[in-house]
Amino acid sequence: MLNMKTVSECASIFKITPEDASSLSDEELVMLLIHDKIPARELERILGDTTRAVQIRRALILHSTNSKTLEGPLLPMHGYDYGHVLGRCCENVIGYIPLPVGVAGPFNVDGESLYLPMATTEECLVASTSRGCKAINTGGGATTVLLADCMTRAPCVEFPSIIQASACKKWLEGHGFKKMQDAFRSTSRFCSLLKIKAAVAGRLVYIRFSASTGDAMGMNMVTKGSERALEELGKWFPTMSIVSLSGNYCTDKKSAAINWIEGRGKSVVAEAVIPGKVVECVLGTTVAALVELNLNKNLIGSAMAGAIGGFNAHAANILTAIYLATGQDPAQNVQSSACITLMKATNNGQDLLINCTMPSIEVGTFGGGTVLPPQASMLDLLGVRGPHAESPGANAQRLARIICAGVMAGELSLCAALATGNLVESHRILNRPPPCPIDRLTPH
Amino acid sequence: MLNMKTVSECASIFKITPEDASSLSDEELVMLLIHDKIPARELERILGDTTRAVQIRRALILHSTNSKTLEGPLLPMHGYDYGHVLGRCCENVIGYIPLPVGVAGPFNVDGESLYLPMATTEECLVASTSRGCKAINTGGGATTVLLADCMTRAPCVEFPSIIQASACKKWLEGHGFKKMQDAFRSTSRFCSLLKIKAAVAGRLVYIRFSASTGDAMGMNMVTKGSERALEELGKWFPTMSIVSLSGNYCTDKKSAAINWIEGRGKSVVAEAVIPGKVVECVLGTTVAALVELNLNKNLIGSAMAGAIGGFNAHAANILTAIYLATGQDPAQNVQSSACITLMKATNNGQDLLINCTMPSIEVGTFGGGTVLPPQASMLDLLGVRGPHAESPGANAQRLARIICAGVMAGELSLCAALATGNLVESHRILNRPPPCPIDRLTPH
Amino acid sequence: MLNMKTVSECASIFKITPEDASSLSDEELVMLLIHDKIPARELERILGDTTRAVQIRRALILHSTNSKTLEGPLLPMHGYDYGHVLGRCCENVIGYIPLPVGVAGPFNVDGESLYLPMATTEECLVASTSRGCKAINTGGGATTVLLADCMTRAPCVEFPSIIQASACKKWLEGHGFKKMQDAFRSTSRFCSLLKIKAAVAGRLVYIRFSASTGDAMGMNMVTKGSERALEELGKWFPTMSIVSLSGNYCTDKKSAAINWIEGRGKSVVAEAVIPGKVVECVLGTTVAALVELNLNKNLIGSAMAGAIGGFNAHAANILTAIYLATGQDPAQNVQSSACITLMKATNNGQDLLINCTMPSIEVGTFGGGTVLPPQASMLDLLGVRGPHAESPGANAQRLARIICAGVMAGELSLCAALATGNLVESHRILNRPPPCPIDRLTPH
Amino acid sequence: MLNMKTVSECASIFKITPEDASSLSDEELVMLLIHDKIPARELERILGDTTRAVQIRRALILHSTNSKTLEGPLLPMHGYDYGHVLGRCCENVIGYIPLPVGVAGPFNVDGESLYLPMATTEECLVASTSRGCKAINTGGGATTVLLADCMTRAPCVEFPSIIQASACKKWLEGHGFKKMQDAFRSTSRFCSLLKIKAAVAGRLVYIRFSASTGDAMGMNMVTKGSERALEELGKWFPTMSIVSLSGNYCTDKKSAAINWIEGRGKSVVAEAVIPGKVVECVLGTTVAALVELNLNKNLIGSAMAGAIGGFNAHAANILTAIYLATGQDPAQNVQSSACITLMKATNNGQDLLINCTMPSIEVGTFGGGTVLPPQASMLDLLGVRGPHAESPGANAQRLARIICAGVMAGELSLCAALATGNLVESHRILNRPPPCPIDRLTPH
Helix, strand or coil: CCCCCCHHHHHHHHHHCHHHHHHCCHHHHHHHHHCCCCCHHHHHHHHCCHHHHHHHHHHHHHHHCCCCHHHCCCCCCCCCCHHHCECCCECCEEEEEEEEEEEEEEEEECCEEEEEEEECCCCCHHHHHHHHHHHHHHCCCEEEEEEEEEEEECCEEECCCHHHHHHHHHHHHCCHHHHHHHHHHCCCCCCEEEEEEEEEECCEEEEEEEEECCCECCHHHHHHHHHHHHHHHHHHCCCCEEEECCCCCCCCCCCEHHHHHHCCEEEEEEEEEECHHHHHHCCCCCHHHHHHHHHHHHHHHHHHCCECCEECCCHHHHHHHHHHHCCCCHHHHHHHCCEEEEEEEECCCCEEEEEEEEEEECCCCECHHHHCHHHHHHHHHCCCCCCCCCCCCHHHHHHHHHHHHHHHHHHHHHHHHHHHCCHHHHHHHCCCCCCCCHHHHCCC | CCCCCCHHHHHHHHHHCHHHHHHCCHHHHHHHHHCCCCCHHHHHHHHCCHHHHHHHHHHHHHHHCCCCHHHCCCCCCCCCCHHHCECCCECCEEEEEEEEEEEEEEEEECCEEEEEEEECCCCCHHHHHHHHHHHHHHCCCEEEEEEEEEEEECCEEECCCHHHHHHHHHHHHCCHHHHHHHHHHCCCCCCEEEEEEEEEECCEEEEEEEEECCCECCHHHHHHHHHHHHHHHHHHCCCCEEEECCCCCCCCCCCEHHHHHHCCEEEEEEEEEECHHHHHHCCCCCHHHHHHHHHHHHHHHHHHCCECCEECCCHHHHHHHHHHHCCCCHHHHHHHCCEEEEEEEECCCCEEEEEEEEEEECCCCECHHHHCHHHHHHHHHCCCCCCCCCCCCHHHHHHHHHHHHHHHHHHHHHHHHHHHCCHHHHHHHCCCCCCCCHHHHCCC | CCCCCCHHHHHHHHHHCHHHHHHCCHHHHHHHHHCCCCCHHHHHHHHCCHHHHHHHHHHHHHHHCCCCHHHCCCCCCCCCCHHHCECCCECCEEEEEEEEEEEEEEEEECCEEEEEEEECCCCCHHHHHHHHHHHHHHCCCEEEEEEEEEEEECCEEECCCHHHHHHHHHHHHCCHHHHHHHHHHCCCCCCEEEEEEEEEECCEEEEEEEEECCCECCHHHHHHHHHHHHHHHHHHCCCCEEEECCCCCCCCCCCEHHHHHHCCEEEEEEEEEECHHHHHHCCCCCHHHHHHHHHHHHHHHHHHCCECCEECCCHHHHHHHHHHHCCCCHHHHHHHCCEEEEEEEECCCCEEEEEEEEEEECCCCECHHHHCHHHHHHHHHCCCCCCCCCCCCHHHHHHHHHHHHHHHHHHHHHHHHHHHCCHHHHHHHCCCCCCCCHHHHCCC | CCCCCCHHHHHHHHHHCHHHHHHCCHHHHHHHHHCCCCCHHHHHHHHCCHHHHHHHHHHHHHHHCCCCHHHCCCCCCCCCCHHHCECCCECCEEEEEEEEEEEEEEEEECCEEEEEEEECCCCCHHHHHHHHHHHHHHCCCEEEEEEEEEEEECCEEECCCHHHHHHHHHHHHCCHHHHHHHHHHCCCCCCEEEEEEEEEECCEEEEEEEEECCCECCHHHHHHHHHHHHHHHHHHCCCCEEEECCCCCCCCCCCEHHHHHHCCEEEEEEEEEECHHHHHHCCCCCHHHHHHHHHHHHHHHHHHCCECCEECCCHHHHHHHHHHHCCCCHHHHHHHCCEEEEEEEECCCCEEEEEEEEEEECCCCECHHHHCHHHHHHHHHCCCCCCCCCCCCHHHHHHHHHHHHHHHHHHHHHHHHHHHCCHHHHHHHCCCCCCCCHHHHCCC
16 A cells, blocks of 8 residues: 555546556556546446456445445356446456256257257256157157247327327328338348338327347347337428337237237247156156146136236246347346147046147347357357348257257146146255156256 | 276265275276266265366266257356255356356436346447446436336145135135235245135136345245145145145246236336436437337237237337346246336327236345355346345335336337347447437447 | 297296196196296196196206107107106106016025016017026026125215325224224114215325115115214214215225125125036036036136136126116116126036126115015015015015026026027027926927 | 816917917016016017017016016106117116216317217216316317228238248238238128237237228128128138137227227327416416326326326216117227327417327217117217218218227316315316306306
């Protein structure tokens, strides 16, 4: 501390030659930060050293709070390339949280064998999903279908009368549609406007633009398209005023019936037939018991609870774990995890038909969190990293289908555990020696 | 490869002396796994070396798939203590995903200054939330209130007639309540049954047990209590059969009105008053514009979209980021992020009153993902790690209140960006030189 | 017209001696009305002749509009005692609409045989319901259970801070509850406050008072109780201001999850077992087909449609028809008709178990439209007219149970028609010679 | 009774010469009915005298029940032409319920002055609506807009795999659409298929056909079209099986988000500007108070209650009363009354802007209950009876617009009463001498 400069000394150095700021000591830099001479979020730029920036930010927090937490290595800091994060994924970075990644599988999805990467801290989730995969594999694997693929953004605009608001809606759904398409296309060759749904509430119009966005999750792409489209729309309706570029009619990261009914992102269905013997041996229950449980819990129970799209056991668990492992936005699971799980006896009541329908899986294979190498590697593991070379959108669609199949595996396994009788026990059951030969029951 | 043993040689070694399995080479172990001689998920136990287990599991996947992804270090593997994960947080582990953690703040919540740790890969989320914190601080900070605190589990049981089903409901809500309380208490001294809500659907009864669970998130605790309670209930109603320990009337990780109306976990409100000048200088908009935007977007827009509990701009973003940083279950954001954001002019229209009401924040400060040191350190940063020494539940309640305040900061900042005009731009705006003095606008 | 007085002559007569107004001619009275010398709605009082008042009001409308409609007898006017209506049921009366009343039955409900009066103009509704009654009778009739009985009103109040709002909620749910009960009781001996549910949204509190109201539907009674309770509450919370005596959290005549989850009015379940042979002979379908149809339509179909409480085929049809016949408020069917219909094979798959659960049947047997003699006579037909002599509330509860059973009969019959194959045809089917002996199939 | 024939004598007469049955005495006919020799619902046909049939049916019920109710004239029976009802509106008729009809108005809707006929037994409803009309008139009347017009029916079909289900959806929304249009058109020249929305749930497909139906409400028309369309569809997809002609995805008479989001019947908006002075003088409150009340009650209160489409005060009241007066189906108010009411200060805060948006008004001006002369006369009063001569659909659309404007009048008046302070009082207030000059306040 002996040679430590005063705040004003430091500040003058910083002002005259910001490029020399890196020569200041950590303590001096913290002092400057405390006195608002440097904004903490500019540290990376000033120091030209992302890890040192993280270190000094931690020192600042240590100074400002009573907590000694950040002194030690509890929150990891080193060995991470913050260059990928800077300006793209996070600000004011102080380190990183390692989320353990497990794999469920191998899992046969549409004839391809793969491992589902799941980043989770929930005990038994991976093991249970893996058990579901195993059961499904024995019946020939999961089949999936893509029903629809489009991302949405819904600006809100206002007019001086309901007559004008109504005229705008009619124009958008009629002659204006092509103009809007042109506006979208001018912003990106991957962004193709497919549908407009305009909802009038008095003088307000909520314009839900639905566009295909290639292999990107597409929110930014559609938002840019929407902006351009509004510019164009303003030329045709000069009395229109823009209320908000997002009017919550999109709907993003909020529970709303519109996504359940209209779909958002990828709409996917997955199904599988599980031989009755496998239901008994691998899952420890019966076809009839599973069908009954699914009815009473996932349909009637959810109906009683006032569910919108929540007709499943724990779709969000599997989806969120795969989202986190593959760099998707985990906050979108609010609507992405909407799912109806159906079970039915088939083949004269001997086998189990299970399917999961998920209308709003919002995923991308480039952009967002997928730019980070660990997350990208997990997309690679699934063979869906980046934009698809020949068929734009095919990678993201494949990812959505895999997720839906994974959800089905998780549904099957948890429902079986519940049908067997005991939710808390189900955790332990999977770690216990099983009644069937080890190679048949445990995931591997 | 020269000295590599055959499968049967390896298997015999493994069978005779499993403790010597660790002496086998990686290739030999992979071979055994491929031939189902060892279950992959038992590797940790067999080898007694968690990191080597991860490494061999990766080799196995590498062998089974075309992907070379796991060969390299893209998905980090080393430098992580898998002992914390084993048997508690994840199975079949192959490495970990590092999620960058940024801090928003300092943030004045109920008179205490703190930094919000946010694990996220969404650009500008931390910066934007930080801007909201700054604006709220200038008005004296956020005030929060806890409205309720209980975790729920709702088994489904069935009776041979509606008359018996009805009798069970009446008993549970009347004389039986104390019996149920006793059953719960016998499972844990922290688990106190507070309420029973029994919904009849024909012969089915969905029994929603609500219990306080101290500083644990409480799902496991309430599930155990529910099991014991059902045992007791079965003595009074011998014709009752248990359909499922969870009947989806809880409701966990599904969008359902019941949590919005009844609450689950912590029910919290946060509010703040932002001086009009700060709205203009820090947020770049006006009180009137914010009030109007909130009305048209968060109330009317969500109403048009058929929202249940989704009357906010992006509560899920902030909540999920803090959940991930602090070891909460991110799949629970489905219902935890339900939020109604209200804005109103106050002080003769000069200043902005904002508040956020969130009935279902499901958090704990011990158990689950909080056992992992990095996550625990972030709880420590907030001063809420572990069970509260004197007042059980106080830590988890405090965490919920901080989250609600953080959500409010995020709501304020995003709505301001939208009111200013441009969602896509809002990302860049925060990185551009601001019109106000730097020490007033940028987060630090 | 020769001797017709001028407006001012008439007006002076009217002003000096309003009691002589009846001596004016019809034309003169219309003239006065047109010139705003008499308010049209005061005609009954002025003339002391309700039928003449109706006649003159018709003449006024005839004069004001192009329509000659009211000249003739198309809309009946005579033969109705308007005295019952005046000041109680309708204003500005111009006649009455006759709604045809049919009966479904005989119907065995809880061991008593009765006829369901249904006022409807929908073809086949009565016949179809009657067919359902017949099928149910053969299995021993319908059994019903009352789960709960209370009417609600939810004022909205506001506080200067969330802390005070929260304190109010806690007081209401704790110590204050008894004070509120006393306030309610002071307004009517039939009005007993049973529950308070207070929802906080920022500084607003929505206080849902639930009270038993004897045999009255109870909205007015609970509203009066709520007013008195708010007066009392204001003494304890002087900073509270009343926003609205009804804050839509009641919820009356709007589709809302709260009634589905919390109940309103009478919560009722009805069930019946239909022998498989009757399903085939009377209903023309099979147990398996009905179970499958109910699953795919009433559970899955409604789930896909985003239903809240709409898990039935046409509960509203039967309920509305009985409401209209018995003087209930048909606008309340919005929430009263919420119903989940379940079907299941029973007795080793041979017979059909059907049940209907309806949490919000809002009915009364005195007050409102039940004061009118024709409507009262239909309550009499069901043995539930007026307040129950010994057990207050028993009549209204019985009515609700009958309605629920009637709904079940209607559900059964329509679902059978749909399972048979053809909705449009189903109308004709019931009028065609049936395959079974006439005395078994047709309603009688 | 002396000459009364035995059952078998009567039965033989009846069998040999049913045309002579009318010569039997009332007692003899009742005896035959009791012994199941005649089905009660065939009485009209057998006797050739509809009124006598009603009389004998009453005697039968009198005989079968303890109730003497039907002996007297309490339930009117005479003076009604049952010929209109027979085979079209009701079965097993025993008389009719007279519903009093009042008028609200005059009311200026889109420049035309009219009276709203309301059949209701709710005190003050007509008077209150009339007050709203008066206030709206002073500001220039109500303006309405039709946003959309189509009726829906959604059969449910099933396929042997999700791949086929998905293929069907794609075909319907693509190449198949024209085939479906042709099928619809072949059933009626008024029935034009406008849209298909196909929702997949596993192997089930819910096909929501939306068609314009001229001036008919259109359920039967669309159902017939759907049947024909399914026949055609079956040719293209031979593995398809029909589950139900109605799969609840329509959705009719059930509360469901799909109608709120997609619309059903007529989607209408109405608006009006009320001068501030009129708000004060006629409505007894202020613009600011109304805006605040609408926000706290109709938006926030309903959001808290989990409303789907229930963002209004009492739209169902006005709508149901007009439905009953004009022969519409009152059970459809379940979804028809969905409404969002918005209020806002306008003209520099001096005046009130109010609007109501109603996406699902299901009405017709011929068919159904409109075939009955009294109901038809009320359509005549509004100038919208029967099919529109030149522009099919224009009458029904006009009716929907009038209803929406009427709802707005009712909303305005009730909200004003609540803003003034007292719901129970509001009933009396309207009957009390008003503070303003009589010709300004009271309806006339």
